[in-house]
Amino acid sequence: MQNDIFLQACRRLHVHRTPVWIMRQAGRYLPEYRAIRSKVNFLTMCTTPELAAEVTLQPVDTLGVDAAIIFSDILVLPQAMGMKLIVEEGKGGPRFSEPLRTAADIQKLIVPDPCQKLGYVMDTIRLARKALNGRVPLIGFVGSPWTLANYMIEGRGTKDFLSIKTMMYSQPSILHALLDKIAQSAIQFCEAQIQAGAQAIQIFDTWGGILTPDDFKEFSLRYIEHIVRSIKKPDVPVIVFCKGAGFSLKDIAEIGTDVVGLDWTIDIGNARTIVEGKVALQGNLDPALLYAPPEKIREGVKIILAKYGKGEGHICNLGHGIHPDTPVEHVKAFVLAVKEESVPYHSY
Amino acid sequence: MQNDIFLQACRRLHVHRTPVWIMRQAGRYLPEYRAIRSKVNFLTMCTTPELAAEVTLQPVDTLGVDAAIIFSDILVLPQAMGMKLIVEEGKGGPRFSEPLRTAADIQKLIVPDPCQKLGYVMDTIRLARKALNGRVPLIGFVGSPWTLANYMIEGRGTKDFLSIKTMMYSQPSILHALLDKIAQSAIQFCEAQIQAGAQAIQIFDTWGGILTPDDFKEFSLRYIEHIVRSIKKPDVPVIVFCKGAGFSLKDIAEIGTDVVGLDWTIDIGNARTIVEGKVALQGNLDPALLYAPPEKIREGVKIILAKYGKGEGHICNLGHGIHPDTPVEHVKAFVLAVKEESVPYHSY
Numbered sequence: 001m002q003n004d005i006f007l008q009a010c011r012r013l014h015v016h017r018t019p020v021w022i023m024r025q026a027g028r029y030l031p032e033y034r035a036i037r038s039k040v041n042f043l044t045m046c047t048t049p050e051l052a053a054e055v056t057l058q059p060v061d062t063l064g065v066d067a068a069i070i071f072s073d074i075l076v077l078p079q080a081m082g083m084k085l086i087v088e089e090g091k092g093g094p095r096f097s098e099p100l101r102t103a104a105d106i107q108k109l110i111v112p113d114p115c116q117k118l119g120y121v122m123d124t125i126r127l128a129r130k131a132l133n134g135r136v137p138l139i140g141f142v143g144s145p146w147t148l149a150n151y152m153i154e155g156r157g158t159k160d161f162l163s164i165k166t167m168m169y170s171q172p173s174i175l176h177a178l179l180d181k182i183a184q185s186a187i188q189f190c191e192a193q194i195q196a197g198a199q200a201i202q203i204f205d206t207w208g209g210i211l212t213p214d215d216f217k218e219f220s221l222r223y224i225e226h227i228v229r230s231i232k233k234p235d236v237p238v239i240v241f242c243k244g245a246g247f248s249l250k251d252i253a254e255i256g257t258d259v260v261g262l263d264w265t266i267d268i269g270n271a272r273t274i275v276e277g278k279v280a281l282q283g284n285l286d287p288a289l290l291y292a293p294p295e296k297i298r299e300g301v302k303i304i305l306a307k308y309g310k311g312e313g314h315i316c317n318l319g320h321g322i323h324p325d326t327p328v329e330h331v332k333a334f335v336l337a338v339k340e341e342s343v344p345y346h347s348y
Numbered sequence: 349m350q351n352d353i354f355l356q357a358c359r360r361l362h363v364h365r366t367p368v369w370i371m372r373q374a375g376r377y378l379p380e381y382r383a384i385r386s387k388v389n390f391l392t393m394c395t396t397p398e399l400a401a402e403v404t405l406q407p408v409d410t411l412g413v414d415a416a417i418i419f420s421d422i423l424v425l426p427q428a429m430g431m432k433l434i435v436e437e438g439k440g441g442p443r444f445s446e447p448l449r450t451a452a453d454i455q456k457l458i459v460p461d462p463c464q465k466l467g468y469v470m471d472t473i474r475l476a477r478k479a480l481n482g483r484v485p486l487i488g489f490v491g492s493p494w495t496l497a498n499y500m501i502e503g504r505g506t507k508d509f510l511s512i513k514t515m516m517y518s519q520p521s522i523l524h525a526l527l528d529k530i531a532q533s534a535i536q537f538c539e540a541q542i543q544a545g546a547q548a549i550q551i552f553d554t555w556g557g558i559l560t561p562d563d564f565k566e567f568s569l570r571y572i573e574h575i576v577r578s579i580k581k582p583d584v585p586v587i588v589f590c591k592g593a594g595f596s597l598k599d600i601a602e603i604g605t606d607v608v609g610l611d612w613t614i615d616i617g618n619a620r621t622i623v624e625g626k627v628a629l630q631g632n633l634d635p636a637l638l639y640a641p642p643e644k645i646r647e648g649v650k651i652i653l654a655k656y657g658k659g660e661g662h663i664c665n666l667g668h669g670i671h672p673d674t675p676v677e678h679v680k681a682f683v684l685a686v687k688e689e690s691v692p693y694h695s696y
Binding site (some may be wrong): 023091160161162165166169171209210211212213214244246247264265266286288289292296300303316323 | 493509615637671
C-alpha cells in the first residue's frame with residue numbers, strides 16, 4: 001500500500017497529515033463521470049463492474065483523495081432481497097415500485113446469497129482493487145437496516161416517513177422482522193465485500209435522525225451494532241455514519257465501530273470530547289460550503305481541524321454526500337486545504 | 349381568564365396538570381376547518397379576520413386544548429415587506445415568485461408598519477380574543493429571521509438550501525443585512541400582535557437545524573435573541589422553537605426566552621437537565637405517533653411526562669406541526685391523555 005493513512009487514521013494511529021475522502025465522491029460533479037453517465041443509465045453503471053470500477057477510481061485520479069469507495073447504491077441490497085428497483089430518468093432517485101405493506105410482503109423477501117445476487121458488486125471491488133494497485137485503500141458500504149427499511153416501506157425518499165412510522169408505532173414486531181432480515185442480508189453482503197477485497201466498510205444510516213433517541217436505539221442502532229459486531233475483523237475498520245443523530249453520539253461510539261461519521265450540525269471538538277477516545281471521527285464540512293470561493297473553503301477546513309485539535313483519529317470528509325453540481329475546482333481546493341493545513345496537527 | 353394554566357406553565361408556576369396545545373392545531377385534520385377551506389383559498393383565509401378567527405377557535409371547541417394560536421402563516425411578514433407571495437392550489441405550499449438574489453433586492457424591502465400592512469392579523473387577534481371570551485389564552489407568532497430568509501431566498505421550501513447557504517458562505521454581510529431587516533420587521537409585528545391582544549408569542553425557527561452550531565448562533569439565534577429581548581414584557585411569555593437545533597439547546601435557553609420548544613429528537617428529560625431551570629419546555633411527541641392507535645398515543649404521552657418528571661415548567665405539545673391527515677379521534681386521545689396522565693406530576 002503506497003498510501004494507507006486512511007486506514008491508519010481509522011485505527012487512531014499516527015499519520016503525517018489528516019486523510020481526506022468525500023462521501024459520494026464518484027459522482028455527477030465530475031465531468032469524467034458525466035461522460036460515462038451520458039451513455040448508460042444509473043443502474044447499468046452500478047451493475048457493470050468495468051464502468052463501476054472506472055468511476056470508482058476517477059476521484060482518486062482527479063482529486064488525490066486518500067481512499068476510494070466503490071460506486072454503487074445502497075438500494076441494490078433490497079433489490080437482491082426481492083424488491084423491484086426502478087430508476088426513471090429525470091424522475092428523482094431510484095424507487096421501489098411495490099413498497100412493503102404487510103407482514104406477508106416481508107415474509108416473501110429472501111436473505112440473498114450476495115455472490116449469486118450481487119456478484120457485480122464483488123466484481124467491481126476486485127476490478128477496482130486491481131486498478132488501484134495499492135495506491136489507496138478501497139471502501140465498501142451498505143445501508144443501515146433502518147434506512148433501507150425506510151425506502152422499502154415508503155417506496156422512495158419522503159419528507160415525513162409516515163408509512164414506516166405508522167408501522168413502527170402500530171406494529172413494531174412486523175418492522176423488527178424486516179429489520180432483522182435486512183441486517184442478516186447486510187452482514188453477508190459486507191462479508192462478501194471484504195472477501196472480494198474491500199479494506200474498510202461504511203454503514204450509511206441516512207435516516208436515523210428522524211427518530212426519538214429511544215426509537216433510534218431500538219429500531220436503528222441495535223441493528224447497526226449487530227452488523228458491526230458480526231463483520232468485525234482486526235484489519236478491516238468499520239465506519240458508522242448516522243446523519244442527524246448527533247443526539248446519540250455517545251451511544252453510537254459504544255457499538256464496537258472503529259470510526260463514527262459526523263454530519264455538519266455537530267461541533268467536532270465537542271464530539272471528540274463525547275466519544276472519549278473510543279473511536280476515530282470522520283467529517284464534517286457542510287457540503288454546501290463547497291459552493292463558496294476556495295479561500296472560504298480553506299477557512300472552513302481550518303476551523304474543523306482546529307476544533308478536532310492535535311492528535312490522531314480524524315478523517316476529514318464532508319458532513320453528507322457532495323452535491324451533484326459542486327464546482328470541481330472547489331472540491332480540489334477542499335482536498336488540497338486538508339492536505340496542507342493538517343500537517344501541524346500531527347507533529348508533536 | 350377561566351383557564352390560564354398555559355400561561356402559568358410558561359412562567360414555571362404551579363398548575364394542577366400539564367397544559368397542552370398542538371402546533372398547527374387550526375388545520376386540515378379538522379373537518380370543520382376543511383368545510384371552510386373548501387370554499388376559499390389559503391391566503392383568503394389568512395387575510396379574512398372573521399374566517400381566521402373562526403378556525404383559530406375550532407381546536408379549542410373540538411379538542412379542549414389549553415391555548416389558541418391565531419390562524420395565519422409565517423410568510424405574511426415577508427409579503428408585507430414587499431415579496432410577492434403566491435399560493436397555487438395543489439402545487440405545494442405558498443411560495444415567492446421573485447426570490448431575493450442580490451443586495452439590491454434586499455435593499456428594496458421595507459420594514460412595514462404592521463398596522464397598515466398586516467392589519468388583518470391584528471383584527472384576527474381582536475376577534476379571536478373576543479370570541480374566546482377568556483376561555484384560554486391566545487398565542488401570536490412570527491417566523492425567525494433565518495427561517496423567513498430561507499423562504500425569501502429559495503422561493504419555497506427546499507431540500508438542500510443551497511441558494512441561502514451559498515449567500516451565507518460567500519457574502520455573509522448581504523445575508524446579515526436581510527436578517528437584520530427581517531428582525532426589525534418581526535419586532536414591530538410581534539409588538540402589534542401583543543398590543544392587539546396576543547397573550548404569548550411563539551417564534552418558529554423551522555430551519556435553524558440545517559446549520560453548524562457556530563452558524564446557527566451567528567445567523568439564526570442572535571436575531572431570535574434580538575427579537576426576544578426587544579419584545580419581552582413581564583406578562584407576555586415568549587416561546588422559541590428551533591426545529592432540529594437540539595445541539596444548541598443550552599445556548600437557546602440563555603437568550604431570555606420564557607419557553608423553549610423541543611422537537612421529538614431530543615429526550616425531554618435530558619433537555620430539562622441541560623436548561624438548568626432557566627426556561628420552561630414545550631413538547632415533544634413525534635407527530636407521526638398520532639397515526640398509531642389511541643393506547644399507543646397514551647403510552648407515548650406517559651413516557652414524555654415521566655421523562656420530564658415531577659414539577660412545573662412543562663407544556664405538552666407535538667415536536668412539530670400536526671400532519672394534515674391525522675385522524676381527529678387520535679388527536680382528541682392525545683389531549684385527553686395529557687390531561688389525565690399529568691395530574692400526579694403536579695401533586696407533591
